[in-house]
Amino acid sequence: MSETQSNSHRWTMVIDLDRCTGCQACVVACHAENNVPVVGSVEVTMSRSQHWLRIERYWEGEYPDIQARFIPVLCQQCQRAPCEPVCPVFATYHSDAENLNIQAYNRCVGTRYCANNCPYLARMFNWFNPYFPEPLNQQLNPDVTVRSRGVMEKCTFCVQRINKAEDLASAEARPMRDGDVAPACAESCPAGAIIFGDLHDPNGRVAKLALDRRGVVLLEDLGTEPSVLYLKGGASHAA
Amino acid sequence: MQLDISRLRGVRWPQEDNPKERLMLDPLPQDEQNRMMMQPMLRTGPGFWLTVVILGSIVLFGLFGAWLYMVRWGMGVAGIRRPVFWGLFIASFVFWIGISHSGTMISAILRVLNAEIRRPMTRAAELMTTFALACGGLYPLIHLGRVWVMYFMIPAPNQRGLWQNFQSPLMWDLLAITTYLIGSTIYVFLPMIPDLAMARDHTTGWRHVLYKLLSLGWRGLEYEWHYLRSALKICAFAILPIAFSVHTIVSWDFAMSSHVGWHSSILGPYFVIGAIYSGAAAVITVLLIVRGSMKLGYFLRPEHFDFLAKLVLVFSFAWTYFYFNDYLVEWYGGDWVGRALLTFQARGPVAPLWYAMLFFNIVVPWSTLWNKRIRRSPVLLILITVGINIGMFLERYIIVTGFLRRNNMPFDWGVYNPRPVELSIAASTFALFALLYVVISRIIPLIPVWEVIEGQLSHSRRRLGKVMVTSVAEWD
Amino acid sequence: MSGRMTLMGLYTDVALTAEALDKLRLLGLREEDMNLMMGVPYTEKMLGRARIWERAPWATILGALAGLGAALALTAGTQLLYPIRVGGRSLFTIPPSLVVIFELTMLGLILGTFLNMLWKDGFPSTRPQYYDHLINHGRIALLCTFDMRYEPDVRRAMMDAGAERVEEPKRRPL
Numbered sequence: 001m002s003e004t005q006s007n008s009h010r011w012t013m014v015i016d017l018d019r020c021t022g023c024q025a026c027v028v029a030c031h032a033e034n035n036v037p038v039v040g041s042v043e044v045t046m047s048r049s050q051h052w053l054r055i056e057r058y059w060e061g062e063y064p065d066i067q068a069r070f071i072p073v074l075c076q077q078c079q080r081a082p083c084e085p086v087c088p089v090f091a092t093y094h095s096d097a098e099n100l101n102i103q104a105y106n107r108c109v110g111t112r113y114c115a116n117n118c119p120y121l122a123r124m125f126n127w128f129n130p131y132f133p134e135p136l137n138q139q140l141n142p143d144v145t146v147r148s149r150g151v152m153e154k155c156t157f158c159v160q161r162i163n164k165a166e167d168l169a170s171a172e173a174r175p176m177r178d179g180d181v182a183p184a185c186a187e188s189c190p191a192g193a194i195i196f197g198d199l200h201d202p203n204g205r206v207a208k209l210a211l212d213r214r215g216v217v218l219l220e221d222l223g224t225e226p227s228v229l230y231l232k233g234g235a236s237h238a239a
Numbered sequence: 240m241q242l243d244i245s246r247l248r249g250v251r252w253p254q255e256d257n258p259k260e261r262l263m264l265d266p267l268p269q270d271e272q273n274r275m276m277m278q279p280m281l282r283t284g285p286g287f288w289l290t291v292v293i294l295g296s297i298v299l300f301g302l303f304g305a306w307l308y309m310v311r312w313g314m315g316v317a318g319i320r321r322p323v324f325w326g327l328f329i330a331s332f333v334f335w336i337g338i339s340h341s342g343t344m345i346s347a348i349l350r351v352l353n354a355e356i357r358r359p360m361t362r363a364a365e366l367m368t369t370f371a372l373a374c375g376g377l378y379p380l381i382h383l384g385r386v387w388v389m390y391f392m393i394p395a396p397n398q399r400g401l402w403q404n405f406q407s408p409l410m411w412d413l414l415a416i417t418t419y420l421i422g423s424t425i426y427v428f429l430p431m432i433p434d435l436a437m438a439r440d441h442t443t444g445w446r447h448v449l450y451k452l453l454s455l456g457w458r459g460l461e462y463e464w465h466y467l468r469s470a471l472k473i474c475a476f477a478i479l480p481i482a483f484s485v486h487t488i489v490s491w492d493f494a495m496s497s498h499v500g501w502h503s504s505i506l507g508p509y510f511v512i513g514a515i516y517s518g519a520a521a522v523i524t525v526l527l528i529v530r531g532s533m534k535l536g537y538f539l540r541p542e543h544f545d546f547l548a549k550l551v552l553v554f555s556f557a558w559t560y561f562y563f564n565d566y567l568v569e570w571y572g573g574d575w576v577g578r579a580l581l582t583f584q585a586r587g588p589v590a591p592l593w594y595a596m597l598f599f600n601i602v603v604p605w606s607t608l609w610n611k612r613i614r615r616s617p618v619l620l621i622l623i624t625v626g627i628n629i630g631m632f633l634e635r636y637i638i639v640t641g642f643l644r645r646n647n648m649p650f651d652w653g654v655y656n657p658r659p660v661e662l663s664i665a666a667s668t669f670a671l672f673a674l675l676y677v678v679i680s681r682i683i684p685l686i687p688v689w690e691v692i693e694g695q696l697s698h699s700r701r702r703l704g705k706v707m708v709t710s711v712a713e714w715d
Numbered sequence: 716m717s718g719r720m721t722l723m724g725l726y727t728d729v730a731l732t733a734e735a736l737d738k739l740r741l742l743g744l745r746e747e748d749m750n751l752m753m754g755v756p757y758t759e760k761m762l763g764r765a766r767i768w769e770r771a772p773w774a775t776i777l778g779a780l781a782g783l784g785a786a787l788a789l790t791a792g793t794q795l796l797y798p799i800r801v802g803g804r805s806l807f808t809i810p811p812s813l814v815v816i817f818e819l820t821m822l823g824l825i826l827g828t829f830l831n832m833l834w835k836d837g838f839p840s841t842r843p844q845y846y847d848h849l850i851n852h853g854r855i856a857l858l859c860t861f862d863m864r865y866e867p868d869v870r871r872a873m874m875d876a877g878a879e880r881v882e883e884p885k886r887r888p889l
Contacts, residue, residue: 043315046318046320047320047321047322047653047654048315048320048321049321056648056650056651057650058649058650073648078803079803080802080803080804081801081802081803082496082497082802084801084802084803085404085406085407085495085801085802085804085811086406086407086408086409086495086496087404087407087801088392088403088404088407088409088410088413089391089392089401089403089404090401090402090403090404090799090801092801093799093800093801094800094801094802094803096800107391107401108384108385109383109384109385109386109388109389109391109392110314110383110384110385110386111379111382111383111384111409112319112324112325112382112384113407113408113409113492113496115321115322115324116322116324116325116496116498116643117496117497117498119497119498119646119647119648120647120648121321121322121646121648121651124321125314125321125324125384126313126384127313127314127315127320128312128313128315129313148385149313149314149315149384149385150313150314150383150384150385150386151384151385152384219647222497222647225803268852268853269754269755269851269852269853270851270852270853273851273852394789394793400796400797401797402789402793402794402796402797403789403793404799404801405789405790405793405811405812405815406801406802406804406808406811410815411811411814411815411818414815414818414819414822415818417822418818418819418821418822418825421822421825421826422821422822422825425825425826425829426825429829429832433754433851436851436889437754437851439889440848440851441848451841451889452839452841454889455833455836455838455839455840456837456838456839456840456841456842456844456889457838458752458844458845458846458850458889459752459753459754459850459851459856460750460751460752461750461751461753461759461764461766462835462836463836464753464756465759465766466831466832466835466836467756467832467836468756469772469832470828470829470831470832473772473775473824473825473828474825474828474829477821477824477825477828478825480817480821481818481821481825484814484817484818484821488814488818491814689754689755689756692754692755692853693755693756696755714758714761
């Protein structure tokens with residue numbers, strides 16, 4: 001399927017922090033799209049909340065000049081991912097076809113080394129079997145595996161949507177266009193803060209936004225070469 | 240006029256120590272030594288069975304029962320969480336692999352250096368290695384999220400055509416621990432063959448059959464001895480780099496990560512020294528217990544524990560040196576996360592454990608083991624060495640679970656507390672080790688009598704000037 | 716009419732055994748006809764024996780090479796069979812492979828040494844053999860095979876050297 005496509009995609013997500021309101025719509029959309037379970041309040045108090053995309057909230061300043069800063073953090077889909085070399089069974093590896101960091105659920109034995117090695121703490125572990133109380137189990141996305149306990153998971157850039165878009169483009173015998181693929185978070189953001197696309201598409205929005213002088217990358221000095229670009233430094237944030 | 244030197248004040252003539260105190264100068268006929276070795280091995284009284292039943296129950300319920308519970312319900316019943324994805328299990332794992340360096344230190348290094356003092360201790364220490372590896376080797380299985388597919392980690396052809404990632408330190412762990420287990424089993428088995436032959440000649444029934452099989456038909460012919468000794472020499476040399484590599488590779492589980500506190504190039508040698516340190520202390524503990532419970536006072540004498548305690552003191556210096564190195568580098572030139580980590584270590588919830596570790600690992604041995612009388616006192620030595628191992632366990636606990644609580648993303652800094660499942664499994668592993676050791680002590684002769692006799696034949700006393708000195712012959 | 720027979724003498728001391736060996740050599744027994752069984756490894760020099768053993772530990776080296784081969788198969792070979800890319804690195808990385816190469820080479824080394832010892836010694840063996848349990852009690856047993864005609868001379872030589880007893884041994888199961 002994808003072998004016939006050119007694998008020169010560089011799927012990139014641009015998150016505009018100046019637009020993010022911290023509303024968590026993206027978090028909920030991700031849960032819905034990717035069959036991410038709700039772990040319950042007890043587990044959350046044990047810091048086992050399971051969000052593929054989380055909103056990190058930092059407070060800045062002293063009262064009454066307090067500001068809340070929101071950073072949506074997800075798997076950065078690093079080109080030099082530190083999580084990949086440490087998995088003993090190749091459950092996480094770099095896919096040449098999609099140029100993404102893949103998590104193979106049925107290969108994962110659950111050593112959790114990858115989670116320890118991720119500097120962005122982007123990986124979530126299934127501590128128990130997921131529980132989808134009625135009627136939530138009818139909402140599960142058939143395109144996405146439901147993971148059992150003992151398996152690692154993380155944001156996949158909605159790879160099932162990418163694959164569907166690629167299939168559609170190939171069925172229609174045309175190259176992929178900007179806007180063909182929208183992960184659940186990008187689709188649901190009311191502020192339009194998340195833009196997703198192919199960096200190698202010269203006409204795409206992502207390629208243009210990548211040149212924005214506000215662009216920063218998380219933990220750049222670690223050299224992981226993430227695929228998520230944050231735009232920061234506009235009006236709502238002090239420089 | 241003769242000067243009576245002995246009347247001069249302040250002059251003390253050295254007391255001639257009783258040569259019979261030393262095992263090498265107190266020879267007994269081989270058949271009597273054999274008997275002294277065989278008797279406690281064959282004696283399985285009610286005390287032994289009670290011990291076995293109690294330890295067995297602890298292992299059955301506390302270890303395997305708790306493990307089964309965790310396998311049934313999921314890793315969530317343990318205390319691990321995000322960001323502390325590795326907890327008490329991995330700390331225990333590193334601890335037991337560290338203990339496994341006990342045998343190698345005593346047996347291989349001292350054999351390579353031809354240190355005569357090693358003679359009665361080698362096998363008891365090497366068996367500790369084997370069982371510590373067996374106990375530690377459970378943990379890579381225990382801590383797996385899906386242990387029922389652990390065979391994914393075994394490099395063997397399969398119908399998926401999938402292989403393992405040999406760039407992963409966990410695969411290096413697998414190979415290193417397997418190599419060390421096989422190597423140390425061979426290394427403990429080789430010198431055991433003549434003693435197993437001796438046991439074969441003196442037992443009947445199932446024991447005779449067992450020893451007959453295990454001793455492989457050994458008769459003591461010249462060529463048998465030649466091949467045994469040359470194999471032993473090669474294995475002693477070979478097991479040393481293996482032992483160094485095993486704990487280095489275990490340390491690389493942490494050092495290969497870019498995590499703060501873990502990503503340190505000193506972790507390799509630091510862990511090896513820590514392993515040798517805790518292993519040597521554990522040897523003292525176990526040998527003192529063995530000596531008392533099996534009445535092996537002829538073979539294991541104060542001189543041996545004196546020597547081992549001196550080694551432990553030297554290792555405590557080395558460990559402190561490496562620890563301070565690691566600490567100072569992070570304290571001085573580390574980035575803000577490193578500094579936050581060190582502050583957390585000194586003032587956060589693990590601070591009492593950190594201070595306890597420094598106390599047990601530095602203060603206790605430095606203040607006691609320089610004293611000869613303390614080194615020759617079994618009770619004090621057991622307390623000191625158990626304390627050292629408590630300190631070393633705390634050190635592993637802090638490195639594994641403590642350091643994971645701080646990272647580059649402050650929103651995701653965390654907390655860790657072990658839960659009953661983890662505590663039960665970790666504590667019951669000690670029972671498993673004790674159980675294995677107690678059982679093996681009734682099956683395998685713990686003292687290599689032929690090596691003791693070989694040493695006793697080499698030692699003699701001769702006059703050098705005004706004193707009698709011990710003289711050791713070099714055989715080959 | 717003259718076949719070969721075996722006698723076994725028990726000695727309490729290495730010096731007596733060496734003397735017995737000398738006497739038997741004077742009688743014309745060859746080195747291969749005389750075998751010793753001991754509970755403690757006295758060296759050949761102590762007993763006046765000269766043997767040339769192998770000069771190089773071939774089994775050790777072969778085992779190490781086998782280990783090396785296995786390591787290369789696992790690190791490079793598996794990536795040739797099923798290439799999977801991780802961490803933005805190339806498929807064949809040298810530093811991690813060195814770790815695997817070291818471990819498996821050492822494993823092969825030790826296994827080669829051990830298996831070679833088993834093979835050379837003929838272990839495991841449960842056939843009935845000449846043996847005396849007193850060997851593990853500090854005695855040295857001297858087994859000599861010779862022409863039956865010389866039995867009285869050999870017996871006398873062994874007794875003169877100070878044997879505790881000299882007898883015709885039976886092959887018994889160990």
